[in-house]
Amino acid sequence: MGAYPWGAPFRFRTLRRVMPLVLLIGAFGFVRWTKGTAFADIYAFVSRPFWPGSSQREWVQISAQLEQQIKLNLLEQDNQRLRRLLSLDKKSGSDRISAPVISRTTKGWWQKLELGKGGMNGITPGDAVMGPGGLIGRINSVTPTTARVMLLTAPGSQIGVWAERTKRHGMLMGVGTSRPQMIFLDNDPNVRPGDVVSTSPASTLVPPNVPVGVVESLDEKVWPTPHAIVQLIASPEAIDWVQIQIQR
Amino acid sequence: MRNLHQRSICWVSAFVVILFELASPSFITISGVSPSWSVLWLLPFSLVAGPFFGAFAGLCFGLVLDGLSLSYFTQVPAFVILGWWWGNLGRRSTSIERSWSLGLLAWIGTGFVGLTFLFQINLTSFEVPGALLNAWALNTLLVQAMLTGLLAPLISTWLLTVWRRGSFISLGQNSKGFMK
Numbered sequence: 001m002g003a004y005p006w007g008a009p010f011r012f013r014t015l016r017r018v019m020p021l022v023l024l025i026g027a028f029g030f031v032r033w034t035k036g037t038a039f040a041d042i043y044a045f046v047s048r049p050f051w052p053g054s055s056q057r058e059w060v061q062i063s064a065q066l067e068q069q070i071k072l073n074l075l076e077q078d079n080q081r082l083r084r085l086l087s088l089d090k091k092s093g094s095d096r097i098s099a100p101v102i103s104r105t106t107k108g109w110w111q112k113l114e115l116g117k118g119g120m121n122g123i124t125p126g127d128a129v130m131g132p133g134g135l136i137g138r139i140n141s142v143t144p145t146t147a148r149v150m151l152l153t154a155p156g157s158q159i160g161v162w163a164e165r166t167k168r169h170g171m172l173m174g175v176g177t178s179r180p181q182m183i184f185l186d187n188d189p190n191v192r193p194g195d196v197v198s199t200s201p202a203s204t205l206v207p208p209n210v211p212v213g214v215v216e217s218l219d220e221k222v223w224p225t226p227h228a229i230v231q232l233i234a235s236p237e238a239i240d241w242v243q244i245q246i247q248r
Numbered sequence: 249m250r251n252l253h254q255r256s257i258c259w260v261s262a263f264v265v266i267l268f269e270l271a272s273p274s275f276i277t278i279s280g281v282s283p284s285w286s287v288l289w290l291l292p293f294s295l296v297a298g299p300f301f302g303a304f305a306g307l308c309f310g311l312v313l314d315g316l317s318l319s320y321f322t323q324v325p326a327f328v329i330l331g332w333w334w335g336n337l338g339r340r341s342t343s344i345e346r347s348w349s350l351g352l353l354a355w356i357g358t359g360f361v362g363l364t365f366l367f368q369i370n371l372t373s374f375e376v377p378g379a380l381l382n383a384w385a386l387n388t389l390l391v392q393a394m395l396t397g398l399l400a401p402l403i404s405t406w407l408l409t410v411w412r413r414g415s416f417i418s419l420g421q422n423s424k425g426f427m428k
Contacts, residue, residue, distance in 0.1 A: 103272060104272070105272045105282070107277070107279065107280025107281050107388070108272075108280065108281045108282060108392065109317070111318075112318055176388070177383075
């Protein structure tokens, strides 16, 4: 007798023959249910020596940065267009140039930097000077080949800033120490230590929304408006090159 | 004196002092504050040159330093007064050549320049609470005066020795002040 007829009685031998097929189907079903986790992990383990090296990873990272930069430029252009519509475009057309720091006095009576580029490179008094991380000061005077920067820490330095989180405006004033003071225009600034301070969007002296520092402490009892001590993001003591946002 | 300002060491040293003021070398600082290089030069010059040329040199230095700084304070009055005062001291007493005397004069002079800054800061006030500004200014004043006072026995003594020798020779005297 070759094959079992379907109506034949159940036998243990039949179960032994069918069971491998059932288990196999069950295993594949498990793989399907787990979306091939085991296969993927095994493949990753086996193929690890052949994974792309760090150069390819850096290439991908550079591409991602480029994409972010393009997005940023587009947003910047959009922002300039909107500011122009709001008649806040006095600083809209601008370029950045790099300049070496040839002398620095960050303590003492004068808080200033001397830069190795000047009027011949298009730098004019009032231009904003940026270090790694944010604004550090403004051009105070210019010679054909050098420029003098008044740091934000210098007494007499005043720029309009705001606390980004609460959108409260204030004046950042240099007091000679390494931490300038922010004087709020409101009685209730609703600012706490750690809040980021950037240049005011309404400022016509410096580019808008450039990071400046972080609120270190707040004194709300000062009359007539609260004051905050701001820790600058870009440290002038350790900067060898700066970027100057020149006006076209 | 006529011979003093004709000597190249006078002009070269003045030029070097201006370069030092501009460069503010970080290896000669205390907590970031540099000495007053101009005071270190003006003190021996005024002692040798007398009150008029001392005040004139002070005026010149003050104008140059005002040009090199951020121009919200002026240093001219302080340097003119110091040049005049030190010039008178040099005329009255030729014995001001000891390290202690020069150090003390430099310390007083730098403190005086700092006090004029402090006065101008409080005058302008920059709409900032005075306590913060005064704390920073006092710190700068004391540190700069101390550093300048410490360096004066080295630098000013050397310049004074060089210039006195040249000045006496030009006046027909020997180095002890007697006529030949």
